[in-house]
Amino acid sequence: MSKIHLETIEKMDIKSFQQDLISWFEREQRNLPWRNERDPYKVWVSEIMLQQTRVETVIPYYNRFIEQFPTIDALAEADEEKVLKVWEGLGYYSRVRNLQEAVREVKEVYGGKVPDTREEIASLKGIGPYTAGAILSIAYGVPEPAVDGNVMRVLSRILTIWEDIARQATRKIFEEAVRMLISHQNPSYFNQALMELGAMICTPTSPSCLLCPVREHCQAFHEGVQENLPVKTKKKKPKNVQLAAAVLTDQDGNILIHKRPSSGLLANLWEFPNTEINLTIKNDKQQLSQFLKSEYGADTIIREPIGQIEHVFSHVVWNINVYKGTILNNLKQNNDLRLVSPDHLKEFAFPVSHQKMFMQFLESKGKTL
DNA sequence: TAACCGTGGCA
């Protein structure tokens, strides 16, 4: 870490800072489901769910997930299909596929006990530097840094660190700072308190400095520059992709669904058949019909459009034209291609955009009846 | 290093 930050820390009363921070956390912390016990598995599940995801969003997912898979054994033995179904709508689906793979490794390699060293725990799928530190400190009381976006924002202000927190390498600077600041008496509360402070007081815009328990220790507050920190470069716009999709029924009223590949966007989720549209040709129905024939061997009639859907991801935006249609021939089903009754669809995990497609399909049926 | 990987809420 640079000399400037070191000098700022050396001027701090670290014991006083720890006490002000931790006593505030003991007083003001939110009562969250995963704070009721220190089961390393439950801490683990909560930390994976909370990656890039708001607390209020996670709470119901966490409760359902622990109810369905209360132990490492339960998750290790579950079908991936059922695991994805519980995760449906939470996003970043590789998180839960990695979690299940890692839980199986804990069973086989570590006798079912979550390891308690950074090296071992960080070697598990889906556990990076932040999550390793979070599990170690919260579940095992090990004084390891757990540097997330909150911690970088809070400490960038307290220590006036002007490094770009969008850069991956910057995290190491904050980890060094935490190693110098962390309470060895209560590493769990120290780390959680930094994050809680970031979530409740030291917010990205308009931080509530007058309510802050550690404002006396905050260099940015003293200089009046808290609104200028942290430094974070902008990310670029996602690109647009035009798709055409179809909710297709056969003569028995069954609906055609397809399982996405096991890597990449929305891996292993189910979808209604769809293809990217070449805008220079701009005949949706014809391109869709040709795709269905070549990809699935399906002879189809694409009928009227039933809606349009925009699906915004981090790096791409799907603009989907949705049609209804009919399958004319007998299709050979396999692991990735299934004809299922409408009532059966709820057992498959779909991305949000495809859930909306089925809603549009039901609405279009209501109109024609 | 930067791109990839979801979703919903909010200013």
Next chain:
DNA sequence: TTGCCAAGGTT
């Protein structure tokens, strides 16, 4: 409406 975000990890 648009951009930005929210307890990151993998490639």
